[in-house]
Amino acid sequence: MTKHDSVEPEEGSRRKRSYTIQSVVRAVDILNAFTTTSEILDLRVVAARTGLHKATAFRLLETLVETRMLERAGKQGYRSSIQVSRSRRFRIGYASQSNLLPFTATVTDGLVVAANAANVDLLIANNEFSPRIALQNADKFIAEKVDLVVDSQINVAVAAQIAAKFSDARIPFIALDIPHPGAVYFGADNYKAGRMAGRHLAKWATRHWKANPEQLILLGVDVAGSLLNARLTGIVDGIGELLPGGRNLPTHHYDTKGGQFEATLDLVRKHLRRKRPERALVGAVNDSTALAALQAFREAGLERACAIAGQDGSLAAREEMRRSSSRLVCSVAYFPETYGAQIIQLALDILRRKPVAPAVFVQHELLTPENVNKIYPNDAWMKRAPDRV
Incomplete structure (x- = not known):
């Protein structure tokens, strides 16, 4: 049989044909990358949010500008001309150890960039090396009804209390640096x-x-x-x-x-x-x-x-x-400059109910x-x- 030959499938085994046009799907992905009509995104952020190659994203962005679905904002920015109906964005709470440590500052910067690229709302708090403030921040995240918490606090005396708060609220959480009961651990060995x-x-x-x-x-x-x-x-x-x-x-x-x-x-x-x-x-x-x-x-x-x-x-x-x-x-x-993307991806896997390891150890060199x-x-x-x- 040549490649032009065909066999009519039996009734019941007929495969469902796909009428999906991938270029349209990609264009819609780009429109969905904009959360509001006031948000301005550049090519790098659009490519990161959609997972498209920059060259592909650029061609689609320019096409959407020509069709007036998008408009230019400055030399490199784009703004949506339409309000896209969408499901609720994930909201993640992040409490850092302190603003005083360069390591923590690098992790925080990486999380902000990664959350923005993933179209995630990131609520940031500072534990200030204080167990009392760490407990208060946990209560604030629960009151905000966040979907997940990334907690970086080092006082083992309150680890069980924090874990119990999130467990009672049914909020999954990732513990940075210090393992907490019931949390997925992310950090050093x-x-x-x-x-x-x-x-x-x-x-x-x-x-x-x-x-x-x-x-x-x-x-x-x-x-x-x-x-x-x-x-x-x-x-x-x-x-x-x-x-x-x-x-x-x-x-x-x-x-x-x-x-x-x-x-x-x-x-x-x-x-x-x-x-x-x-x-x-x-x-x-x-x-x-x-x-x-x-x-x-x-x-x-x-x-x-x-x-x-x-x-x-x-x-x-x-x-x-x-x-x-x-x-x-x-x-x-420990390469903290790589933490942000890894943690946000881990958080999304948890929220999407994908299987994750109980502990994720970072690279050491x-x-x-x-x-x-x-x-x-x-x-x-x-x-x-x-x-x-």
Whole structure:
């Protein structure tokens, strides 16, 4: 039988013919990308919301302008000329840990961009490192009747209370950084990340110091319990695996009041006034505390006496590692700039009742002065201010 031959199907087995015209479907997708007649979108946002290639989206946008379904708004914007009847948009509540941490700020920025691209309403609150405010924010999201909550708060003492509030309201939620009962967890494998840093500290000490370190300083967040401080447990184990006598190092553990720079700086300054080491390893719960410890050692004239490992791979840490002979010898990168799109997609999968894993672990990679430019080659370009808007 040639490709032109055909067989008439038997009655009952006749396939339903499709009369769908894909170009019309795509044009309607573009019209649906506009939430109101006052919203102005550029090509990038339209392509992101519809999933169309930019070239295809551009041709359809121009066609819809010619047919007066859309109108131009400025040089690069488009505005809908018609009000499209649509189902209700998803509304997602997001409570950040604090506005003070660069890591959290990066996550928040990514969520805003991803929510806009996905045509999702994002309600933003700030937990301000406060369990009381975190509980209040949970109540506000429930009162707003959001469809889902993304909660980033580190106080384990109120985790069960927050979880119970959302459970009673039948609101699914995603817990960032610290697991909460009944939530889908999104964040780091804290022990694994800490162990990576600890092993690198041990290798660095073996290469650069003739004698063993005299002490180990651990900078943690005790309010988060064992979950976030699992990074410190991993650091201790990583050092112990590779450094002879590493498991017996005199260890000093400090609570940094939520991982904040100023609190850590004060703690390490006081420590160095009491104990001036010649060789100290420092394991920090995040880059803010790592950089604060480094500043305290510098102020005391003891920078050469330390080797510090951070966590997060923040821009400030990357800049520090590019300095010649910096004693911030590594940081474990979590790539928070990628969180937004991942979290919004996870939220949409939950809301659309798709199967999701109970825990989603982010990518980890060890940053060092030797590889930071390879992993983050565009930092210098991102820092340059544009000549014009």
